[in-house]
């Protein structure tokens with residue numbers, strides 16, 4: 001194993017060239033299966049030219065691709081709808097999309113766009129040219145300075161996520177990528193959970209994560225604090241960066257769990273006393289005494305050479321000020337804000353979906369829709385924060401779902417099928433027209 005001391009070492013260029021030169025592997029992509037067995041066309045929506053397979057998991061495959069218009073590299077995550085039909089998983093994918101859409105940080109992979117066919121959902125992601133950090137760890141042992149640099153970038157991104165109520169819960173080197181400057185990019189939020197999903201005791205209860213990185217309190221199955229388990233995983237990652245191998249490892253799974261439980265690990269001989277001391281605070285098996293992100297940010301070992309990373313102001317709920325499109329949400333939002341468990345309903349050709357934003361209360365909107373339904377002699381069934389209108393014994397249907405977007409705004413999603421579509425267009429739209437939110441131009445001129 002060689003030790004990297006220079007971040008822009010020549011070994012990197014040989015690694016990245018394979019990722020960038022997708023043309024040689026196009027034929028591979030043309031015959032490759034999508035997230036779930038569908039043959040992928042090398043040309044996606046006449047917009048992206050698909051290249052080689054970058055990675056694959058149980059429900060998704062990630063491909064390198066180029067934007068046909070300008071040749072820019074992107075990564076496309078193809079998720080099979082077939083494999084995510086089982087309600088819970090569909091909810092997971094939607095959650096992932098919704099979460100990634102909300103996060104903007106220099107060390108988090110950006111989600112550019114979401115596309116869908118009848119069989120697959122495609123997430124178009126920022127392409128991390130340097131590939132997996134994991135692959136580099138397998139090749140080199142990192143110097144303490146370089147380990148610290150990646151740990152600082154990791155903590156900066158994790159702190160940002162936590163302050164947005166998002167816990168990753170599956171942090172491991174495979175989810176850590178590098179960009180063209182060999183800076184860190186976190187990806188894959190498939191298992192993360194938002195704060196709203198905690199039980200009443202404020203703890204998360206899904207058994208998730210990868211054994212070697214899993215915090216002891218998850219193994220104890222007693223419920224846990226998402227922030228504390230991310231800190232633990234960051235500790236395991238820091239250990240691996242410095243050592244080149246895992247802190248808790250054993251061919252026997254029970255023996256490995258026992259080591260995790262006891263926080264029993266030994267640092268390699270080249271580890272400085274300061275790093276040893278720091279690691280013992282991060283890999284503390286007791287979550288209540290384990291170092292917090294706030295304490296990490298103020299720790300002397302951590303702070304060495306750390307400059308606070310500035311991330312752009314949160315644009316999550318910003319509307320464009322001109323143009324018609326500002327009133328409507330795009331495909332991300334369509335997926336993210338739909339409450340139905342089955343994603344496919346949004347993209348199946350027999351069901352059409354449209355949405356608008358409103359400042360009015362859900363009760364006002366539903367009241368208006370119900371009044372129009374009564375006039376049309378349609379049946380009405382309440383469903384959560386929405387309503388289902390049906391005619392001729394459910395032969396045609398209009399589904400109206402409402403989700404809160406900000407404190408002031410809600411998103412109203414309307415799904416129609418059959419004659420319901422004509423009815424919505426010709427009768428109902430008029431009834432709700434004045435409820436549609438029209439953003440006012442900013443007086444400041446920004």
Ligand code: ADE
Pocket residue numbers: 054055062075109125126127128129131177187
């Ligand atoms: N592998 C998985 N996601 C990736 C991405 N966004 N860029 C490069 N490789 C990846």
